[in-house]
Amino acid sequence: MHCIRHVTEDLIWIGGNDRQHPLFESTHPVPRGMSFNSYLLLDEKTVLFDTVDRAVQTQFFENLEHVLGGRKLDYVFVHHMEPDHAATLGDVMLRHPEATIVCNGKILNMIRQFHCTDPKEVHLVNEGDTITTGRHTFTFVNAPMVHWPEVMVSYDSTDKILFSADAFGTFGALNGVLFADEVNFDRDWLDDARRYYTNIVGKYGPQVQALLKKAAGLDIQMICPLHGPVWRKDLGYIVDKYAKWAAYEPEVQGVLIAFASVYGGTETAANILACRLAELGIPVEMYDVSVTHYSYVLSDAFKYSHIVFASTTYNNGIFVSMENLLHDIAHHALRNRKVALIQNGSWAPASGKLMGEILSGMKGMEILEAPVTLKSTLAPGQDAELEALAKVLAASVKGEEIVEEAPAPQDKPKGFVCKICGFVYESDTLPDDFICPICRRPASDFEPLA
Numbered sequence: 009m010h011c012i013r014h015v016t017e018d019l020i021w022i023g024g025n026d027r028q029h030p031l032f033e034s035t036h037p038v039p040r041g042m043s044f045n046s047y048l049l050l051d052e053k054t055v056l057f058d059t060v061d062r063a064v065q066t067q068f069f070e071n072l073e074h075v076l077g078g079r080k081l082d083y084v085f086v087h088h089m090e091p092d093h094a095a096t097l098g099d100v101m102l103r104h105p106e107a108t109i110v111c112n113g114k115i116l117n118m119i120r121q122f123h124c125t126d127p128k129e130v131h132l133v134n135e136g137d138t139i140t141t142g143r144h145t146f147t148f149v150n151a152p153m154v155h156w157p158e159v160m161v162s163y164d165s166t167d168k169i170l171f172s173a174d175a176f177g178t179f180g181a182l183n184g185v186l187f188a189d190e191v192n193f194d195r196d197w198l199d200d201a202r203r204y205y206t207n208i209v210g211k212y213g214p215q216v217q218a219l220l221k222k223a224a225g226l227d228i229q230m231i232c233p234l235h236g237p238v239w240r241k242d243l244g245y246i247v248d249k250y251a252k253w254a255a256y257e258p259e260v261q262g263v264l265i266a267f268a269s270v271y272g273g274t275e276t277a278a279n280i281l282a283c284r285l286a287e288l289g290i291p292v293e294m295y296d297v298s299v300t301h302y303s304y305v306l307s308d309a310f311k312y313s314h315i316v317f318a319s320t321t322y323n324n325g326i327f328v329s330m331e332n333l334l335h336d337i338a339h340h341a342l343r344n345r346k347v348a349l350i351q352n353g354s355w356a357p358a359s360g361k362l363m364g365e366i367l368s369g370m371k372g373m374e375i376l377e378a379p380v381t382l383k384s385t386l387a388p389g390q391d392a393e394l395e396a397l398a399k400v401l402a403a404s405v406k407g408e409e410i411v412e413e414a415p416a417p418q419d420k421p422k423g424f425v426c427k428i429c430g431f432v433y434e435s436d437t438l439p440d441d442f443i444c445p446i447c448r449r450p451a452s453d454f455e456p457l458a
């Protein structure tokens with residue numbers, strides 16, 4: 009049985025939702041499921057916009073054949089060859105050999121690689137080329153590395169729709185919803201949209217900015233992505249988020265604390281730091297990185313302006329879950345964050361230095377302070393170091409100058425030191441006949457303490 013929704017009168021969503029696979033791309037947990045969007049246009053010519061993942065192929069083909077209603081499939085616009093969109097393209101070509109595949113040269117190469125066949129009919133398009141299907145005219149725009157090199161998007165200048173491939177996508181099954189304005193996106197979807205962007209496309213900020221620049225020249229009234237809801241209202245909201253994410257600009261001035269701890273010593277320090285920050289009015293998010301999947305922590309590393317990494321030392325290295333996280337953050341090219349470190353070790357704490365080395369290979373990562381070092385647990389009085397770190401972080405979050413408290417004036421030590429052996433005679437005066445009890449030198453070999 010078909011399960012479809014109309015995007016417009018002649019454009020129909022014919023994708024599917026998967027809630028069975030716990031991981032997207034064998035990596036990212038998707039507890040809210042995943043949608044694989046495909047659209048069919050019924051113009052004078054029929055146009056299929058991408059296909060779907062194998063997970064939802066049965067539903068997709070029922071939808072496709074139902075909406076075609078016996079009509080010939082004229083065109084398949086292939087925007088992106090990743091198998092979550094193109095796995096069923098081979099089957100579409102077998103069922104509809106009459107369809108012309110519309111794509112660029114890089115996409116054609118990948119069709120050959122993935123499907124070991126050449127489409128019967130291909131129409132290659134370059135940047136700016138157009139195709140008219142009757143009432144609608146489409147323009148093709150290349151979007152390399154958003155998120156693979158072959159990606160292109162298409163723009164329907166008739167209904168002002170951008171078919172945006174992976175851009176503006178999100179994790180999460182649609183649950184009957186089609187449009188972002190049918191849900192409370194900011195409350196219920198934004199976190200997954202950010203996690204999708206940062207983990208899937210986050211590395212390619214400059215390329216996303218290039219696409220946003222091209223898109224800015226178009227009158228876009230609707231965005232049809234390949235995952236997640238369609239945008240037909242308040243497009244500025246999601247475009248602004250993308251502009252921020254692509255520029256690696258934080259959304260929240262606050263502190264993300266990511267810690268790895270075996271016995272709890274590092275965790276206690278992280279908790280104390282969080283308390284001091286909260287008391288100073290600073291927004292704090294906190295994760296045990298051994299428990300929370302790194303995709304969530306990476307996402308919040310993009311969200312927050314300041315990050316504290318706290319890790320136990322493990323075999324002269326960084327604890328494994330923290331090391332993985334830091335490499336993942338580095339691979340996603342996050343930049344321009346202010347960072348502080350807490351290291352722990354029972355005999356030779358080394359995780360601080362090593363975490364710093366990974367961070368130093370990243371652009372614009374500023375380490376605010378020398379690492380706070382714990383030897384197994386916080387030593388008595390060491391909570392003062394965490395309080396001081398909280399003050400430094402809070403001042404930085406608020407953009408304030410740290411005012412160093414002037415050290416309390418100390419009484420000058422009174423006494424005389426032997427220039428020969430260093431013996432100190434504590435008194436306001438030194439008797440003329442004084443003899444050093446250590447080296448037996450006279451008072452003339454003494455000088456006042458500095």
Ligand SMILES: Cc1cc2nc3c(=O)[nH]c(=O)nc-3n(C[C@H](O)[C@H](O)[C@H](O)COP(=O)(O)O)c2cc1C
Pocket residue numbers: 268269270271272273274275320321322323324325352353354355356357358383384385
């Ligand atoms: C397998 C293993 C390897 C460790 N390797 C080191 C090490 O190389 N250097 C060190 O100083 N401590 C090492 N430690 C000790 C921990 O770093 C230390 O006990 C630390 O205080 C644990 O912090 P936590 O309470 O936050 O887990 C190791 C601990 C374990 C379990």
